[in-house]
Amino acid sequence: MTARTALSPEPVHHTLTSWYHRAARDLPWRREDCSAWGVLVSETMLQQTPVARVLPRWEEWMRRWPEPADTAQAPLAEILTVWDRLGYPRRALRLQQAAVAIVERHGGQVPQDVDQLRALPGVGEYTAAAVACFAFDQPEVVVDTNIRRVHARIFSGQALPGKTFTAEQRRLARDVFPDPQADGGQLACTWNIAAMELGALICTARSPACSACPVAKLCAWRLAGSPPPTEEQKTRGQSWVGTDRQVRGAIMAALRTGGTTARDDLLYGLPLPSADLDQRQRCLESLLADGLAEQREARIALPGAHPMC
Template identity: 75%
Template sequence: MTTPDSAAPDSRAPDLGAQGPSAPGLGAPRADFTWSPDPEPVHFRLAQWYSEAARDLPWRREDCSAWGVMVSEIMLQQTPVVRVLPRWEEWMRRWPTPAVTAAASAAEILTVWDRLGYPRRALRLQTAAQAIVERHGGEVPGTRQELLALPGVGEYTAAAVACFAFDQPEVVVDTNIRRVHARVFSGHALPGKTYTAQQRKLAHDVMPQTAHDDGELACTWNIAAMELGALICTARAPKCVECPVQDLCAWRAAGSPPATEEQQTRGQAWAGTDRQVRGAMMAVLRTGEPVQRSVLLETLPLPAADMEQRVRCLDSLLRDGLAAEDKELVALPGVI
């Protein structure tokens, strides 16, 4: 049916001509005739695929509250679904509304967060709950702009909550969607490190029109593209033979060229970093018992960390509100 050769000019087709794989300007003769598919068939293919292949996640259920969606989005920032699932269940069981979340102690919040990582997210989620109580009467706001004003809610999360909890046709772009766009529409193996204005324009341009279906297809498009990136169009070893748009994909049509040096992600170091030291200290504090400052600094199970680094990290935890200090005792905030 639809093949690269049959792609007719379309007024709504994304103008991707400038995004060819070769550097614009000097040297490279523009032999890279990048082809990009009409978005419309991609919309329907992915919507159909999603209806059959979507995972049954609790925050996608029809009866999930907007707060449940928001909690899931914060937890899912830089954290895989499988690790979020048990923490989300426990959080929602204990704190099913913004109001009860706002009233919890910070120590409880950080303990239930457990080892999800980036514990400042947990604190910001509680601060956001407090803001929701104060500014929105305890109800999660339903517009991108109001959501964006909440702590810990950035461009992605604001659009995601507005779309998934309130059916707003916002342009949702996460790491999965960026990769799907890069491959299907731009013909690249990977989207590159930073989210550029050009990528933002592409995401907008390939959104389904909302005029006729009240944005329903737009919301499905967002979640379906995300799910495709999570299950099929993965970063490494994508399952192209199972892909519902394999015959529409610009990357496939270009012969699946490998990622360029520019597109390689800069892998974060871990061993020896302040993040590792902070994480080890938080693990001690999560046991619940206040500890002597000197004991916390000296018994840390990280021989490679010198005292200067340990002191720096403890001070940063105190400054971030992830730990509290009383006299010589250190504990989770709210314990002391």
């Protein structure tokens, strides 16, 4: 069971949220004029993807398709092209499916209700809570990887939270959450984004900048002498070279150049020395099965892409 600290969360709440108001990054999906749709697009893109890669893709997406109806009507080939190299392109497919559902079920407006958000394609527990909180100021408990790490260090005295979001960590997130009724829920909403920002900028997994941390003096992990992570807490970074993700990404990059590509060129011509023919075939078939590519006789294209003249 996760160790708990006797530290009251209230001083952490106020210190960390004050720091956030001074130090937060100016990101377009955090601005007051950003629509709920813009927040949903950002949260979908940011899954397992750093801000630096997301920012230009988000800006291009919102320029082309500023409303769910625009995304719902866009050709899938264009959707996947704008998604570019963000990775996990099924997220783009689900985002368009969510846009269609928003148009059909909610009159083109992103719903505020968490259960209705959860019912959208591709929207899970975290994304629903994040959109409700960041777009509609609803004091929902939001927990991503950064927040889990901040909770583990400040309140539990652990170096890392481990790979799995445990029931104990879920209880801890609720226990340290500000009173959702206080201040109209504003403190609770700011707490979510402040903890997330601290984890992204300072309380990082590999090199925490404790000397710059606004709550270092309140942190149970620091007070315990910053013990190293146990084997159970450690997570292994995802490999890339030689994986199916790399091969699928290379195939998608080739298809985004436009038109159609000969199937044999994808199987034999891509510069992937670590990928044998079986792996290339498997990855191509998986893209076809996922609806991220389509076959036209002996050629492959993005869904709905026009052939090159």
